[in-house]
Each structure stands twice: as C-alpha cells, then as structure tokens.
Amino acid sequence: MSFMFRSVPRIVCEAGGIAKTGTLMKELGAIRITVVCDPGIVKLGYADKVQQSLEAEGIAVQIFPDVQADPPQSIVQQAIDGAKDWKADGVIGLGGGSSLDSAKLVALLASSDQTIEGIYGIDKATGDRLPLIQIPTTAGTGSEVTWVSVITDNNNVKQVVYTPQLMPDIALLDAELTYGLPQKVTAATGLDAMVHAIEGYTSRTRKNPIADGMAVTALSLLGKNLMKVIENPGDKEARSAMLQGSLIAGMAFANASVAAIHGLAYPLGARFHIPHGHANALVMAQVIRFNLPTAKKLYAELAPCLIEGVDFAPEEEAAEAFVRRIEEMVLASGLETRLRDLGVTEDFLPEMAEEVFGKIYRLIESNPRDMTAKDIEAIYRSVY
Structure with missing residues (x-):
C-alpha cells in the first residue's frame, strides 16, 4: 500500500x-x-x-x-x-x-x-x-x-x-x-463529523491504515457523545469529546476522502442554502443503506463505535445494526428530514442528480458502491 x-x-x-x-x-x-x-x-x-x-x-x-x-x-x-x-x-x-x-x-x-x-x-x-x-x-x-x-x-x-x-x-x-451552540447546529455539525469518519473509513480511493485508526477513534467519540450534547447542552465533558472527535475525523477524511453523502449534500447547500451538516444529515442514512451490499464488512467493523455492549456474531447483523443506529440518530437529532420541508422543489431533483454525477464525480468514485445518476435521484426522492 x-x-x-x-x-x-x-x-x-x-x-x-x-x-x-x-x-x-x-x-x-x-x-x-x-x-x-x-x-x-x-x-x-x-x-x-x-x-x-x-x-x-x-x-x-x-x-x-x-x-x-x-x-x-x-x-x-x-x-x-x-x-x-x-x-x-x-x-x-x-x-x-x-x-x-x-x-x-x-x-x-x-x-x-x-x-x-x-x-x-x-x-x-x-x-x-x-x-x-x-x-x-x-x-x-x-x-x-x-x-x-x-x-x-x-x-x-x-x-x-x-x-x-x-x-x-x-x-x-x-x-x-461550543457550549452555547443551538441544538440544531450541535446536531447538524455533529452528524457532519460522523459522516467524515464513516466516509473516510469506507473510501475506495485513498483509504489507509492511519486514517482508519483515526476514523474509528473519532466515530467512537462522536457516536457516544452526540446525543449527550443534544439532550444536555451543558455537558462540558461531552462537548470537549465532540470537538476532539470532529478534529480527528477531519484528519481522517482529509487523508482518505469523503464520498457520496457529501456529493449529494453539495447541491443542497449551493442551491437551497441548507447548512452543510444538515444537508449531509438529510441523505446520510439513505446513502449508507444503499452502500450496505458492498460495505457490509466495513460497517460491521464500525458498529462497536456506535453500539456498546453488544456482541454481533454475524457480519450481516452488525452491519444492519450500524445502519439502524444511524437512522435512529438522524431521527433523534431534531433536524428536518424531508427536502420538501426545507424549500427544495421536486423539479430540481433530476438536475441535482446529474450535477452530482457529472461535476462532483470524484466523490462518487470514493463511494464504496458504484452509483449512477438514477441512483442519486432515487435517494433524493426517498427523502423528498
């Protein structure tokens, strides 16, 4: 390597x-x-x-x-x-x-x-x-x-x-x-940092063992503390852990790349001014579930970062539990989870899909599963 x-x-x-x-x-x-x-x-x-x-x-x-x-x-x-x-x-x-x-x-x-x-x-x-x-x-x-x-x-x-x-x-x-951050900002930025760790760990283009170790450490810090700071904004220890996790996740993805979650989020920010972390949160669970057939082993390895005290024997069970936990955290974040509720118009969905596939393809290349423009549009429609 x-x-x-x-x-x-x-x-x-x-x-x-x-x-x-x-x-x-x-x-x-x-x-x-x-x-x-x-x-x-x-x-x-x-x-x-x-x-x-x-x-x-x-x-x-x-x-x-x-x-x-x-x-x-x-x-x-x-x-x-x-x-x-x-x-x-x-x-x-x-x-x-x-x-x-x-x-x-x-x-x-x-x-x-x-x-x-x-x-x-x-x-x-x-x-x-x-x-x-x-x-x-x-x-x-x-x-x-x-x-x-x-x-x-x-x-x-x-x-x-x-x-x-x-x-x-x-x-x-x-x-x-970070102590006074509004709840939605805390949730959106925390989920963004989690995406950095997950996509860095599953990148197809620049995955490497140093970034892998950092991604695991970061996701453990973030996964165990995000709900704490959402539910108790004054938890100083959890706030510090989140800030450290965010930095470590940044080091991981900078050296391994992000992927399709970020790719799909970009037009949502540029066209509709949805904050970047919230844009990631809108599509992260759906992209991760889309990737499950090819990223099963990697998601199984990440499951203990989010789910403590559970011994997953089959790889499939661990990977599925990981995806379900992501879905639960997005729902519990308090963020809007539908594009229609954030001013996105349905007519733009095919155009955004083509933009991602044509102009931001470098991030689709890093994704653990091949993705077409039609796949991207289907994910947008699933959260519309």
Missing part, C-alpha cells in the same frame, strides 16, 4: 485557550492579522476575545465579519481584497466551517497574484500562504486540520480547492466556544 498522510503541525486543546491566540500568533511572527468570521461570532463576543488577546501582544487586528454559510466566492474575494489592502501578514479563521474555509483562501491569496478561479481543483496553488491559526466554534467540519476549502462559485456550484498550502499552522480547540 502506498499513501501519503498530512497533518497540521500543532494542535492546542484547552478550555479557555482562545486567550492564548495572541501568544500563538506572536510565535508565528505575524504582526498584522486579519480575523475571518461571521456576524454571529461577532455578536457572541468571540471576535472581541481574539482581538484583545492579539492586541495584548502588540499585534494589529482587522476583523472581517461578513462570512456567509456555503461561502459565496464574492464574499471570499472581499475578504481577500480587504486583507491585501490591510497588508495582513497573518490570518485567523474563527467560527464554523464556512469561516475556516474562507480563512484558508484569504491566507493563501492575500499575498498572491493568483485568482480564486485559478486554484479550483487539485494542487493548482503556487507559493506560500500567510501564517494561519484556525479556531473552530462548532464540533463538525474538521476544517481546522485539512488542506481543503469548499466555496460556492458565482454560478451557485460548489468548488473545491485541494492544496497542501491550506493546511494551517495551528488548530486551537477551545471547547468553551
């Missing part, structure tokens, strides 16, 4: 660790920082905490507070232009996956002549990026430890940038930033 495994150079995991942002950035040698976040993060006061920590170390700060979900290319470009005008020499991503993905591109392009369009795809970027610290405020995307950025282009199509330069210098995990 030949494979390459990349990881973030440093991970700092500490409740209240946001107060160390200034010290950490000072170690990276940057003195003019752009903080990339969304309006909600500003309202919660987290941007102020980062700014205070940076300014205490003599670091000048620019706040870009306008990130949107499924970040539009135009908004990311505004952040890049602002950082260039500010002459930023370092970047901090603060927030959920949209802010973290945007911050990566700001760090990469604020000191470059390349365009966003010019780096869509794999290894299209040249040169170095600015120093980058990523601070997640949700336990879901794992973007703080990946070299991937996903944004929505000017034609409402999801575009992905894969390049090693996007890997941040430091991932800072502060569980206190």
Whole structure:
C-alpha cells in the first residue's frame, strides 16, 4: 500500500485557550492579522476575545465579519481584497466551517497574484500562504486540520480547492466556544463529523491504515457523545469529546476522502442554502443503506463505535445494526428530514442528480458502491 498522510503541525486543546491566540500568533511572527468570521461570532463576543488577546501582544487586528454559510466566492474575494489592502501578514479563521474555509483562501491569496478561479481543483496553488491559526466554534467540519476549502462559485456550484498550502499552522480547540451552540447546529455539525469518519473509513480511493485508526477513534467519540450534547447542552465533558472527535475525523477524511453523502449534500447547500451538516444529515442514512451490499464488512467493523455492549456474531447483523443506529440518530437529532420541508422543489431533483454525477464525480468514485445518476435521484426522492 502506498499513501501519503498530512497533518497540521500543532494542535492546542484547552478550555479557555482562545486567550492564548495572541501568544500563538506572536510565535508565528505575524504582526498584522486579519480575523475571518461571521456576524454571529461577532455578536457572541468571540471576535472581541481574539482581538484583545492579539492586541495584548502588540499585534494589529482587522476583523472581517461578513462570512456567509456555503461561502459565496464574492464574499471570499472581499475578504481577500480587504486583507491585501490591510497588508495582513497573518490570518485567523474563527467560527464554523464556512469561516475556516474562507480563512484558508484569504491566507493563501492575500499575498498572491493568483485568482480564486485559478486554484479550483487539485494542487493548482503556487507559493506560500500567510501564517494561519484556525479556531473552530462548532464540533463538525474538521476544517481546522485539512488542506481543503469548499466555496460556492458565482454560478451557485460548489468548488473545491485541494492544496497542501491550506493546511494551517495551528488548530486551537477551545471547547468553551461550543457550549452555547443551538441544538440544531450541535446536531447538524455533529452528524457532519460522523459522516467524515464513516466516509473516510469506507473510501475506495485513498483509504489507509492511519486514517482508519483515526476514523474509528473519532466515530467512537462522536457516536457516544452526540446525543449527550443534544439532550444536555451543558455537558462540558461531552462537548470537549465532540470537538476532539470532529478534529480527528477531519484528519481522517482529509487523508482518505469523503464520498457520496457529501456529493449529494453539495447541491443542497449551493442551491437551497441548507447548512452543510444538515444537508449531509438529510441523505446520510439513505446513502449508507444503499452502500450496505458492498460495505457490509466495513460497517460491521464500525458498529462497536456506535453500539456498546453488544456482541454481533454475524457480519450481516452488525452491519444492519450500524445502519439502524444511524437512522435512529438522524431521527433523534431534531433536524428536518424531508427536502420538501426545507424549500427544495421536486423539479430540481433530476438536475441535482446529474450535477452530482457529472461535476462532483470524484466523490462518487470514493463511494464504496458504484452509483449512477438514477441512483442519486432515487435517494433524493426517498427523502423528498
């Protein structure tokens, strides 16, 4: 087996660790920082905490507070232009996956002549990026430890940038930033992280033993704690476990790939602005059940991560129990489970299926079972 495994150079995991942002950035040698976040993060006061920590170390700060979900290319470009005008020499991503993905591109392009369009795809970027610290405020995307950025282009199509330069210098995990997450955000991001672990473990294209071990560890942390934080949002120990599980799942999928669940979720975010984790949750159980005939052994191996204290003798029994547990968790999450309830129109289902199969086929290739455009449309219709 030949494979390459990349990881973030440093991970700092500490409740209240946001107060160390200034010290950490000072170690990276940057003195003019752009903080990339969304309006909600500003309202919660987290941007102020980062700014205070940076300014205490003599670091000048620019706040870009306008990130949107499924970040539009135009908004990311505004952040890049602002950082260039500010002459930023370092970047901090603060927030959920949209802010973290945007911050990566700001760090990469604020000191470059390349365009966003010019780096869509794999290894299209040249040169170095600015120093980058990523601070997640949700336990879901794992973007703080990946070299991937996903944004929505000017034609409402999801575009992905894969390049090693996007890997941040430091991932800072502060569980206190997740304590006040709304229930639906907690559920959607937690299920998203579970999908990262499951798809990383079952990937056909870049599956490897290091990512496998991380996927199992991540899914165990996530599977045993997601319902705890949904039912008891103040469970600090479970919140910390979720944040760690999300990061580890991010390391797994970044080195093994995600697959069809993500592929089917992308148009739902780009066209109908369904949050990414919720979009994954809408189709995850159906895609996993579709994969069951070919992924039975792998799902059986993952069953103990979600179901404790049960000795499954036949492989079929373990795999079926795994799928049923996923179905139960999605239903118990409190999220809407029907596309029609989220503004998706039935006329778009065939078009979205063709888009996934034609433009996002790389994720279908990673899926453990072959899938046609008709199969994709059938899954959409099953949750319509």
